[in-house]
Amino acid sequence: MHYIIAQTEVSNEAESFFDSPWWEFTTLITKAVLVALWLALVYWTYKDAKRRISDPLMIGIAVATSFIFPYLGTLFYVILRPPEYLEDVVERELEIQARKLEVATNTPRCPSCQMPVRDDYLVCPNCRQNLKVACKSCGKPIDPAWRACPFCGVDAGAAQARGEEEEMFT
Ligand SMILES: [Zn+2]
Ligand SMILES: [Zn+2]
Structure with missing residues (x-):
């Protein structure tokens, strides 16, 4: 008999705890935070x-997933999202292009026909441009x-002049 009374008292206490305004307030705050x-x-x-x-459609799908499945949707997005920022991708592509251009320049x-020539060519093999x-x-x-x-350190003007003289004699 004593036992039964004690039990009902406990359950009454518990009920009054869950009915209390304090508990209501706490649940409300928790829900609001979540x-x-x-x-x-x-x-x-x-x-x-x-x-x-x-792609705007893919952005929409990511946002919708995050919205429809609270927390878990965002987690899935974090796992599946592209690893790089778009601006990084663009920057890297620009860098590669710039490097290619640098190599090209x-x-x-050849100033006449734009054919790639070696530093030690005397004439362009394509258009015969000097x-x-x-020396x-x-x-x-x-x-x-x-x-x-x-x-060889020889004065180039003199060397060329000498060459021209030689050419005149030949
Ligand atoms: Zn040429
Ligand atoms: Zn020389």
Whole structure:
């Protein structure tokens, strides 16, 4: 008999605890926090997807998944999302292009026909445009604008002049 009374007292106490305004307030706050977190995750998914995905439909699917399946949808999105930001992808592509262009501009070309030529070509093999002159002293290819041959140190003007003289005699 004592036992039964004690039990009903406990259950009454528990019931009054769950009916109390304090408990109602706590559940309300917890629910509000969970809803706020859910909506924040949906918003975060939208912001993150926009930076990683270019297709608006895929962004929509990511956001909808995050919205329809609270917390879990966002988790799935984090697992499946593209690893890179779009701006990083664009930047990398630009870098590759710039490097290609650098290589292309570093390759000497014939000023007349734009054919790639080597530094030591005297004439363009395609259009016969004069590219370099042979140093009359050492025979290495030098630019006609140079004052001295960088290979043998002879004054280039003199060397060329001497070459022209030789040509006149031949
Ligand atoms: Zn050429
Ligand atoms: Zn020389």
